[in-house]
Each structure stands twice: as C-alpha cells, then as structure tokens.
Amino acid sequence: MKRFTNLLLKEIKELVNAQLILSLLMMMAIFYFVGHLAKTEMKKAASTQKISVLDLDGSELSAGLSTGLKAANFAIEWSREKDPEAAVRAAKQGDTTLLLIIPQGFGESVARFEQKEISTYSFLRSFSIGGIRKSEILRALITATNGYLSDNVLRKKVPDVSPDILKRPIKTKDYVIVRDKMAEGSAAAVSGFVYSQGVFLPIILMMVIMYSSQMVISAIAMEKQNKTLETLLTVPIPRTSIVAAKMLAAGIVGLLSAVIYMVGMKSYMGGMMGEVRASAPVSAVIKQLGLTLTGNGYLLLGISLFLALLCGLAMATILGVLAEDFRSAQSLMLPIMLMIFIPYLLSFFADVNSLPLPVRLLILAIPFSHPFLATPNMMLGHYPAVLYGILYMAVVFLVLVVIAARIFSTDRVLTMKLRWGKKKIVL
Amino acid sequence: MNAVLRVEGLKKRYGRFEALKGIDFEVREGEVFALIGPNGAGKTTTLRVVATLLSVSEGKVTFLGNDLKKAPEKFREGISYLPEEAGAYRNLKGMDYLRFMAKFYARSAAELATFLGRAEGIAELGPRLKDKVGTYSKGMVRKLLLARALMTKPALVILDEPTSGLDVINSLEVREIIKRFAREGIAVLLSSHNMLEIEYLSDRVALIDKGRILDQGTSQELKDKYQAANLEVVFRSALR
Numbered sequence: 276m277k278r279f280t281n282l283l284l285k286e287i288k289e290l291v292n293a294q295l296i297l298s299l300l301m302m303m304a305i306f307y308f309v310g311h312l313a314k315t316e317m318k319k320a321a322s323t324q325k326i327s328v329l330d331l332d333g334s335e336l337s338a339g340l341s342t343g344l345k346a347a348n349f350a351i352e353w354s355r356e357k358d359p360e361a362a363v364r365a366a367k368q369g370d371t372t373l374l375l376i377i378p379q380g381f382g383e384s385v386a387r388f389e390q391k392e393i394s395t396y397s398f399l400r401s402f403s404i405g406g407i408r409k410s411e412i413l414r415a416l417i418t419a420t421n422g423y424l425s426d427n428v429l430r431k432k433v434p435d436v437s438p439d440i441l442k443r444p445i446k447t448k449d450y451v452i453v454r455d456k457m458a459e460g461s462a463a464a465v466s467g468f469v470y471s472q473g474v475f476l477p478i479i480l481m482m483v484i485m486y487s488s489q490m491v492i493s494a495i496a497m498e499k500q501n502k503t504l505e506t507l508l509t510v511p512i513p514r515t516s517i518v519a520a521k522m523l524a525a526g527i528v529g530l531l532s533a534v535i536y537m538v539g540m541k542s543y544m545g546g547m548m549g550e551v552r553a554s555a556p557v558s559a560v561i562k563q564l565g566l567t568l569t570g571n572g573y574l575l576l577g578i579s580l581f582l583a584l585l586c587g588l589a590m591a592t593i594l595g596v597l598a599e600d601f602r603s604a605q606s607l608m609l610p611i612m613l614m615i616f617i618p619y620l621l622s623f624f625a626d627v628n629s630l631p632l633p634v635r636l637l638i639l640a641i642p643f644s645h646p647f648l649a650t651p652n653m654m655l656g657h658y659p660a661v662l663y664g665i666l667y668m669a670v671v672f673l674v675l676v677v678i679a680a681r682i683f684s685t686d687r688v689l690t691m692k693l694r695w696g697k698k699k700i701v702l
Numbered sequence: 703m704n705a706v707l708r709v710e711g712l713k714k715r716y717g718r719f720e721a722l723k724g725i726d727f728e729v730r731e732g733e734v735f736a737l738i739g740p741n742g743a744g745k746t747t748t749l750r751v752v753a754t755l756l757s758v759s760e761g762k763v764t765f766l767g768n769d770l771k772k773a774p775e776k777f778r779e780g781i782s783y784l785p786e787e788a789g790a791y792r793n794l795k796g797m798d799y800l801r802f803m804a805k806f807y808a809r810s811a812a813e814l815a816t817f818l819g820r821a822e823g824i825a826e827l828g829p830r831l832k833d834k835v836g837t838y839s840k841g842m843v844r845k846l847l848l849a850r851a852l853m854t855k856p857a858l859v860i861l862d863e864p865t866s867g868l869d870v871i872n873s874l875e876v877r878e879i880i881k882r883f884a885r886e887g888i889a890v891l892l893s894s895h896n897m898l899e900i901e902y903l904s905d906r907v908a909l910i911d912k913g914r915i916l917d918q919g920t921s922q923e924l925k926d927k928y929q930a931a932n933l934e935v936v937f938r939s940a941l942r
Contacts, residue, residue, distance in 0.1 A: 285794070289793055292793050506850075508754070509755065512806060685757060
C-alpha cells in the first residue's frame with residue numbers, strides 16, 4: 276500500500292503542474308469576468324430604461340399609454356419636436372435607444388374603432404441582450420394596451436359577456452401524464468424545466484471523461500517519450516498497481532479540473548441566463564408528476580457516472596500504450612472523443628428509444644451513453660434500463676481492465692505501437 | 703564466488719524473428735560481466751529480459767535461485783536496471799526523484815535516509831539536487847540515474863551502455879563508481895560498444911552477435927585465445 280501511495284502521489288504531482296494550474300485559473304477568471312459582465316448587462320436591462328416619447332395626440336388614451344410605460348419601469352423623456360422626422364433626427368443625436376411616436380388623432384381614431392398606427396423606433400447602438408429586451412418589453416406593453424382597448428370596446432358593446440369569452444371562445448385545459456401520474460399543466464413548461472435542470476450533467480460528464488482520459492493517455496505517452504517507463508516497470512510494484520495509480524491520479528485530477536471548470540461555467544451561465552428556477556405552478560406539477568430524483572435515484576446516477584469515468588480511464592490506458600510520444604497521444608483521444616460526443620449531442624435533441632433498432636443498439640453499445648440516459652430513464656420510471664446500463668458498464672470496465680493489465684504485464688507495453696504514417700498497428 | 707544470475711539456453715522471439723538464439727552465461731557476486739557486440743546483436747534484448755521487461759520465449763533465467771518465469775517480483779526486489787536512453791521525471795526535483803524511487807525499496811525511514819545519503823554521494827550534484835530534472839544536462843541526468851540504480855545496493859545492477867553520451871570526465875567518474883560498487887559485492891551486468899571501457903571495467907566478457915554468444919571469458923583469456931592485443935581484435939577474430 277505504501278508503494279502504491281508513493282506511485283499515486285508521484286502521478287498526481289506529475290499531472291498537477293504549473294501549466295494545468297495556470298490554464299484552470301485563466302479559465303475561471305475568463306468565465307467569471309464574462310459572467311459578471313453579462314450579469315451587469317442583464318441588471319441594466321432590468322433597471323429603469325429611458326424612452327423618448329413624442330405625443331402629437333395629447334389625448335386621454337395617449338396619456339394612459341404613458342402611464343403604462345412608467346409602470347413598466349421606463350423613464351420617459353418627452354420629445355419637444357413638432358414632427359416625427361425631427362424627433363427621429365433628435366433621438367439619433369442623443370443616447371436614447373427607443374422612441375415612441377403617438378400620432379395626432381390617435382385617441383379619436385381608436386374611439387371611432389379605426390385602426391391607428393403608433394410608431395416605435397429602436398436604435399441598435401449595440402447588439403447586447405439588454406438592447407433586445409428593451410424592445411421586447413415595449414412590444415409586450417403595446418400588446419397589453421391593445422388588449423385593454425379591445426376589452427373596453429367589447430365591454431361597451433356586449434356588456435353581458437366577458438371580453439375574454441368573446442376573444443377566446445375555445446379554452447384549453449392542459450394535462451401532462453407521466454407513467455400513472457397526471458397533473459394539470461403545460462407539457463412544454465415541464466419539459467423545459469426538466470431539460471434546464473439536466474443541462475449541466477452531460478457537460479460535467481463530458482468534461483470529466485475527456486480531462487481524465489487525456490491525462491492518462493498523456494501520462495503514459497510522456498513516460499515513453501521521457502524514457503521513464505522502462506525504469507518504472509522494473510521497480511518492485513505489481514504492474515496492475517502502475518495501471519491503477521495512473522488511472523486513479525487522472526480520475527482525481529480530472530474530477531477536480533471539471534469541478535473548477537463547472538464552477539466557472541455556472542458563474543458564466545448564471546450571468547447569461549439568471550438562476551434556473553421553476554415558477555411555483557410548474558414546480559407543483561413537477562412534484563405531482565414525480566419528476567424528481569429520489570435518494571436511490573441519485574445513488575444510481577452517481578454509480579453510472581463513476582463507471583463511465585472508469586471505462587474512459589481504462590480505454591485511455593490501453594490507447595496510451597499505443598502512443599509513441601506525447602504528440603501521437605493527442606490523436607489517440609479521437610475514439611474516446613467520438614464516443615463521448617455522440618451520446619452528448621444526442622442527449623440534447625433525440626430520444627434514443629425512438630431511434631431505429633440498429634442505431635439504438637450502436638448508441639447503447641457506447642458505455643458513455645448510459646449516464647446520459649440515466650436521468651430521463653429514472654424520471655420516466657425505466658429503472659431496469661438504468662440498472663442494465665450500470666451492469667453493462669461494469670462488464671465493459673472489467674474487460675478493459677483485464678486487457679490493460681494484460682498489456683502491462685507482457686512485452687506489449689513496450690512493443691505495441693500505432694503508426695499513423697505506416698497505417699498499421701504493431702503488436 | 704556464488705552465481706547471482708544464471709542464464710541458460712535463453713531464446714527470445716518476436717513473431718517469427720528470433721532475437722536471441724540460446725544464450726548461456728552467469729554473473730557472480732562482486733563481478734562485472736560485460737556483453738559486447740555490434741548493434742542488433744541482442745545485448746539490450748538480453749538485459750531487458752533479465753530486467754523483467756521482456757518475457758522469456760525459451761530457456762531459463764534464475765536470479766538468486768528464483769526463476770524469472772515463476773517469480774519476476776523476486777527479480778524486481780533485488781535488481782536495478784539502467785536503460786541506455788533512460789530519463790527521469792522532468793517535473794520532479796532531483797532529490798524528489800531519488801526519494802520516489804528509494805521508497806519502493808526502503809523498509810524503514812532510516813533505510814530510506816541511508817539510500818538517499820548514498821545517492822547524494824554517487825550523483826555528486828550538490829545543491830542542484832534541489833532543482834528540477836528538466837534543467838539538468840545529459841551528464842547530470844545520467845549520474846542521477848546511476849545514483850538511483852546503485853543507492854539501494856541491489857544484488858545485481860544491469861547497466862545498458864552506462865557511459866553513453868557522456869564526456870570523457872563524466873565517463874571516467876561513472877566507471878570509477880561502477881568499479882567501487884562491484885568491489886563492495888554488487889554483481890554488475892553491462893553492455894557497451896566501447897571496448898576500452900569493457901576492458902577496464904569488466905572481470906569477464908561475453909562476445910555476442912546475431913543472438914548468439916560467440917565466446918566468453920576474462921579479457922586476458924580471450925586475448926590469449928585469439929592472440930590479440932585488445933578486445934576489438936578479439937571480437938573481429940571471433941566473428942570470423
């Protein structure tokens with residue numbers, strides 16, 4: 276055990292070098308900086324916004340519209356120009372980003388049930404999210420005003436009937452059914468929330484497997500390149516311990532790197548999108564439908580993630596032996612990258628169960644697919660599929676470890692090479 | 703003197719190619735035994751088999767009575783191997799590298815300290831042992847590696863071209879160190895192209911070519927047998 280710890284500490288020391296620490300710190304700093312900027316921009320967009328208004332009507336209705344703008348957190352800057360062209364010219368010179376022009380006779384036209392145009396001008400002085408949100412708020416306000424006006428007219432014309440019934444004679448009541456549970460709510464809202472909650476998991480998984488596999492392949496390739504492998508293989512420690520120490524060190528460092536990366540990414544995403552929280556009604560529907568993971572669910576998910584990581588490390592160990600040097604090790608990551616990217620991308624837009632059988636079998640044959648599928652499967656009550664996935668990964672891992680240990684305990688650890696130039700594998 | 707290592711009828715095959723075609727020799731306690739031969743003769747293959755890096759295709763290799771096929775771990779406990787182009791971990795400091803390697807052999811803290819003290823004496827790198835290996839010259843790395851190979855005073859040291867790439871001064875120092883440790887009872891198995899080095903260092907020599915040992919004996923015995931002035935002429939005559 277002492278010898279194994281000695282080897283493990285050496286492996287970790289080799290992996291955690293100044294280059295890795297610096298790149299992680301840089302990445303964190305960039306994510307934090309961009310996230311902070313985005314958050315500031317979003318706050319700015321949500322705070323009181325300036326809008327220039329040229330009211331050529333001066334009616335009760337145009338005054339009502341202005342009150343609505345104030346209620347929507349707009350600070351009105353009244354334009355003193357006499358005509359729309361001059362108001363646009365003046366707004367161009369200033370720093371306003373929105374201009375609303377209420378034409379003369381607006382109030383009267385509406386009172387006569389004639390459609391009247393009001394003009395909005397958006398000055399795109401940047402393409403920030405804040406700028407887009409301002410015009411969205413204004414549009415929503417005008418839609419609300421339209422609703423208010425039409426409701427008033429309908430109330431006057433048909434006082435006995437609610438305007439809502441006249442405008443929407445057909446009303447829908449949405450129900451969502453998951454397994455044997457049913458709840459009133461929107462399927463889109465439920466799917467959207469479940470998706471938003473699960474969006475980080477595939478990214479974490481992808482990062483951990485990629486980081487760790489890359490480290491194992493590079494560590495073995497570097498041992499070959501620096502001519503240290505031969506010496507290491509002659510020290511009194513079982514070859515399986517050498518393999519295990521490399522895998523464990525890469526797993527620990529890969530996991531830590533991924534956590535640091537994710538903290539930075541969360542800060543960035545938090546700035547971009549704000550915290551993802553379900554509204555109270557959606558939250559109630561989610562609970563009612565049982566779309567939350569139980570303690571056992573989290574345990575199964577953890578086992579699934581851990582086994583996927585082990586499979587990645589074992590694969591990387593075998594591929595690392597094929598590398599002649601550090602450069603060739605980079606290209607050997609390709610098979611692992613492909614095997615991660617296929618389920619990763621699929622998890623975003625496709626349901627594996629709806630794919631044709633050969634494609635489905637191909638996806639399920641990739642060990643990394645199973646943790647991607649675990650969460651939706653558990654939420655939908657397909658626990659046997661999750662358990663089969665865990666069992667499959669455990670078998671794949673054992674087979675890979677036996678192969679890796681066999682390679683390390685024979686001449687092959689020194690003689691196996693993948694030569695791209697000659698396009699042949701020398702065993 | 704007792705035989706520390708015994709190699710009998712050793713054959714090594716890579717697919718259809720036979721790199722070693724039945725080699726026999728033994729290395730005794732406190733003896734420097736050298737393999738000399740041209741490139742591709744089978745010297746490094748022989749050393750790698752004894753160092754447990756390559757498997758035995760046929761024949762028997764025993765170290766202190768332990769069979770390589772049955773107990774390779776017994777070999778690893780008692781041997782130390784210095785490959786021709788060996789390197790050390792560039793990110794580790796010289797002393798950290800020695801400590802890392804010594805920990806595989808030391809059974810106590812006191813023994814670890816003894817190994818490290820000995821290594822410092824062999825490497826003669828002084829304060830540079832606190833620097834990272836990546837900053838060392840080739841000669842410094844070689845001396846560090848030699849210190850690593852000898853610090854535990856193993857029963858058998860396997861040295862593949864121990865002075866390869868070293869300047870005259872460093873080569874002389876390395877040869878002196880090897881001689882000193884052999885006098886203290888360590889068995890040394892080495893290979894070299896340098897006939898002068900072999901003649902100076904070794905007690906007995908085996909001439910190897912195309913996977914076979916052509917002849918073996920002390921330098922003087924071989925020179926007398928082939929009526930040659932030096933080992934270079936001995937080797938040329940043996941090839942004929």
